[in-house]
Amino acid sequence: MKIATWNINSVRLRIDSVLRFLKEEAPDVLCLQEIKCRDEQFPARPLRSAGYEHIAVSGQAGYHGVAIIARAPLKDVETRKFCGKDDCRHIAATLPGGVRLHNFYVPSGGDEPDPAVNDKFAHKLDFMKELAEWSVGEAQTHSKKAVLVGDLNIAPREHDVWSHRQLLNVVSHTPVEVELMNAALEKGKWTDVARELIPEPEKLYTWWSYRARDWRASNRGRRLDHIWTSPPLRKAALSGGRAAFAIHDHCRDWERPSDHVPVTLTLDL
Template identity: 50%
Template sequence: MAAPLKIASWNINSVRFRLASVQRFLAEEQPDILCLQETKVIDNDFPEGPFRQLGYNFQKLHGQPMHHGVAIISKMRLSDDNRLDWQANGEARHIGVSITGPLGGTVRLENVYVPAGGEVPDREVNPKFGQKLDFLERMTQWSRGLDGRTIILGDFNIAPLESDVWSHKQLINTVSHTAIEIERLKALQDAHNWVDIGRKFYPAPERLYTWWSYRARDWSVSDKGRRLDHIWVSPDLVEAVKSHRVVEPCRGWAQPSDHAPLISEFLF
């Protein structure tokens, strides 16, 4: 029987600064494909060599200096490279490819880094918040026109459910968990009937976090987490998903990202 295809997603918060962590993750977890967000590097400076040495010879990059940036590195061939400007200002926040699974099926894989949205949830005083809402609206319009099996994943920067944050009451007016962001994310999900794989395998209200602030003195003890990172699939791919987990120990490694990686396994 064919082995499942293992796909990982990780907001790495600078791939060069955390190169050792990514190398360790690849060596220990052996994903077939790793989608990175917030790489913070131009394509010419992306550390291709160290990843090729680990067998990740297929790489699609969409970077820019110092900020944002996404990449897909893979042990298997990637085709139909696509970059969509949902930010409408040229920022490197999306890259999509086509992949062929172990059973011969073809699927689109879309890697996205949604803007954080600043600190104040008011687009009149904080333009970054408005940009985030508009980004989600453009993603929603794109989702309505989708045809074909698709995986979309990455840092969505929204924790939609009450159980997706350590305290719904304390964070209800905090960017990433406000009512309008949750409403916009729900509209995006409904536009293609996307299935949230995290909550398929860990139904609410089960604890499920992917991000812990650097401000916490001891992140694991305080456990003030949020589920900002997601893997969604088209409805016709649900049965192909065989497992899902958050690799929380990575948050405790030396010089960590504030995000932990996600891994889902697929048979298609």
């Protein structure tokens, strides 16, 4: 089973890119974040025409939003409101074989890494704390087979950013964010698939700012997009080796690209 995750940064604006990616990579399921549209505005028709007939959407006008697109039926679709906010940052569904898939879009946190003066950063920290506590129950409830994917907006390791030293006080790589992500990983007993298959010191990025005139030349990236698996899926996630995992950075060169690129994992089920 090939699972893909992509912060598309407006699915209606970039539907041609989504269709191109589906044609080229043929994942069984694609999780999108930051779709930026209401449920009824989601471009389902071209996706169904491309063979992805099963779609679950949690959207809102202009901001955030997540979706799951699949070839096979999606069962038990649900959403969870984190931090008491109905801002469409989570959607889950059960895939064939009983795999429970969770698609997340964690708050970006704004620019100032101080929760006392930045409500957006405070929200992000609260979200990650709740995610860690939720992971405890998720590990117990769906300990059989669970996958967590999405734009988690945190680059946790030294080599997940272009400069560890220069980004220590930049939102997405601050010690408090990294600590909270590590707590979620530990409490949920999740496997961070990318770093299990591609250990440091190799650099891994999934996001590059629009501000760079030549993103590839400057290569000031961050690994913000993640795929985690529960203990019973650890072997299925890792047995294919490095070839089973991919960061599709060539998509960053496409016309009107997202600042994120797709990430895929083939589970050996």
